[in-house]
Amino acid sequence: MSELRLQGTASDRESALVSDDKLELKLWLRLLTCSNLIEGEVRARLRETFATTLPRFDLLAQIDRAPDGLTMGELSSRLMVSNGNVTGLTDALEREGLVSRLPEPEDRRSLRIRLTPSGKRAFDAMTPTHEQWIDQMMAGLTRAEMAHLLELLGRLKQSAQRAGAAS
Amino acid sequence: MSELRLQGTASDRESALVSDDKLELKLWLRLLTCSNLIEGEVRARLRETFATTLPRFDLLAQIDRAPDGLTMGELSSRLMVSNGNVTGLTDALEREGLVSRLPEPEDRRSLRIRLTPSGKRAFDAMTPTHEQWIDQMMAGLTRAEMAHLLELLGRLKQSAQRAGAAS
Numbered sequence: 270m271s272e273l274r275l276q277g278t279a280s281d282r283e284s285a286l287v288s289d290d291k292l293e294l295k296l297w298l299r300l301l302t303c304s305n306l307i308e309g310e311v312r313a314r315l316r317e318t319f320a321t322t323l324p325r326f327d328l329l330a331q332i333d334r335a336p337d338g339l340t341m342g343e344l345s346s347r348l349m350v351s352n353g354n355v356t357g358l359t360d361a362l363e364r365e366g367l368v369s370r371l372p373e374p375e376d377r378r379s380l381r382i383r384l385t386p387s388g389k390r391a392f393d394a395m396t397p398t399h400e401q402w403i404d405q406m407m408a409g410l411t412r413a414e415m416a417h418l419l420e421l422l423g424r425l426k427q428s429a430q431r432a433g434a435a436s
Numbered sequence: 437m438s439e440l441r442l443q444g445t446a447s448d449r450e451s452a453l454v455s456d457d458k459l460e461l462k463l464w465l466r467l468l469t470c471s472n473l474i475e476g477e478v479r480a481r482l483r484e485t486f487a488t489t490l491p492r493f494d495l496l497a498q499i500d501r502a503p504d505g506l507t508m509g510e511l512s513s514r515l516m517v518s519n520g521n522v523t524g525l526t527d528a529l530e531r532e533g534l535v536s537r538l539p540e541p542e543d544r545r546s547l548r549i550r551l552t553p554s555g556k557r558a559f560d561a562m563t564p565t566h567e568q569w570i571d572q573m574m575a576g577l578t579r580a581e582m583a584h585l586l587e588l589l590g591r592l593k594q595s596a597q598r599a600g601a602a603s
Contacts, residue, residue: 280510280513280514281513281514281516282494282498282514282515282516291567291570291571292579292582292583292586293567293570293571293574293582294567294570295586296574296582296585296586296589297474297570297573297574299586299589299590299593300467300470300471300474300589301471301474301475302516302593303467303471303589303592303593303596304467304468304470304471305516306516306593306596306597306600307464307467307468307596308468309516309600310596310599310600310603314603327449331449343447346447346448347447347448347449348449349448349449349469349472349473349476400458400460400461402599403458403460403461403464404458404460405599405602406464406595406596406599406600407460407463407464407592407595407596408595408598408599409591409592409594409595409598410588410591410592410595412459414588414591415459415460415463416459417584417588418463418585418588418589418592419459419462419463419466421577421581421584421585421588422463422466422467422470422585423466424576424577424581425470425574425576425577425585426466426469426470426473427576428573428574428575428576428577429470429473429474429477429573429574430473431575431576432477432569432572432573432575433473433476433477433573435572436477436481
C-alpha cells in the first residue's frame with residue numbers, strides 16, 4: 270500500500286470540517302472521499318496486479334459492454350471525459366491491437382470502436398479480480414444497506430443532473 | 437453548460453450495466469457517476485464564474501480551515517493527492533501572493549502553509565457561491581435522506597479504508 274493511501278486513512282477532506290458546517294457540504298465531501306478512496310485503491314491495484322491504468326481499464330470495460338461497439342462520442346459520454354482524452358487512449362489501445370475502429374455498415378464516415386479478440390482476452394483476465402476488489406471494499410455493508418445506498422445515490426444523481434441542466 | 441455535461445445526463449458509466457450485474461459493482465459505478473457529475477459541475481462553474489480551477493479552490497479551502505496552517509504532508513493527505521502535485525500548485529499560489537510558507541517556531545526546518553490576507557479575501561469571495569452550487573445539486577433530497585446518505589457513506593468509507601489497509 271502506498272504512503273499516500275496510508276495517510277488517507279488518517280486524514281482526508283472531511284478532517285477539517287467543523288460541526289456547524291452544512292449538511293450538504295458534509296455530504297459532498299464524504300461522497301468525494303469515498304469515491305477517491307475506492308478509485309485510488311482500484312488504480313493502485315490495477316497497476317500492481319495488471320500493470321495497467323484505470324482509464325485503460327474503464328475504456329475496455331465500456332466497449333466490452335457494447336456488443337455493437339461504440340462511437341467516440343458515445344464512449345466519451347459514458348466515461349464522462351472529453352473526446353480529446355478518449356481519442357489518444359483509443360489510438361494507443363488500437364496500436365497495441367486491443368481495440369479496432371471499423372466503419373459502420375450504414376454510415377461509412379462513422380467509426381465504431383470494438384474489442385479485438387486479444388482485447389477481449391486481456392479484459393476478461395482482469396474482470397473477476399476487479400470485481401473481488403470492489404466486493405472487498407464494500408464488505409462492511411449489508412445487502413440491505415447497499416440497496417438503500419444505491420437508491421439514495423439514484424436520487425442524488427437525478428438531483429445533480431437537474432441542477433446541471435438548469436445552469 | 438458544456439456539450440460534455442449535456443451528454444452526461446443521457447449516458448454515463450451506468451448506461452451499460454445489465455440486470456444481472458452485481459450490487460457492489462452497480463453501487464460503485466453509481467457512486468462514481470454522482471461524484472463525477474457534481475465535481476464536473478463545480479469545476480465548470482469555478483472556471484466560468486471565478487476563472488479558477490478545482491485543485492486551486494480545494495487547496496485554499498483546506499488551508500482556510502486550518503488556523504495554524506498545514507505542512508505539505510498534511511495538505512497532500514487531506515487532498516488525497518501526491519506531494520509532488522501539491523508542491524507545484526502551492527508554488528504557483530505563493531507566487532500570486534495567495535499563500536505563504538512560514539517556518540514553524542519550534543522546528544525551523546518545517547514549513548507551514550497559510551493563507552495571506554489577499555488569499556483569505558479571494559477565498560471568502562468564492563465560498564458562499566460554492567455552497568449555493570452544492571445546495572442546488574442536492575435540492576432534490578430531503579434533510580432526512582441527506583442524513584441517511586451521510587450515514588451510509590460513513591459506513592462505506594470505513595469499509596473501504598479497512599480493505600485498503602488490509603491490501
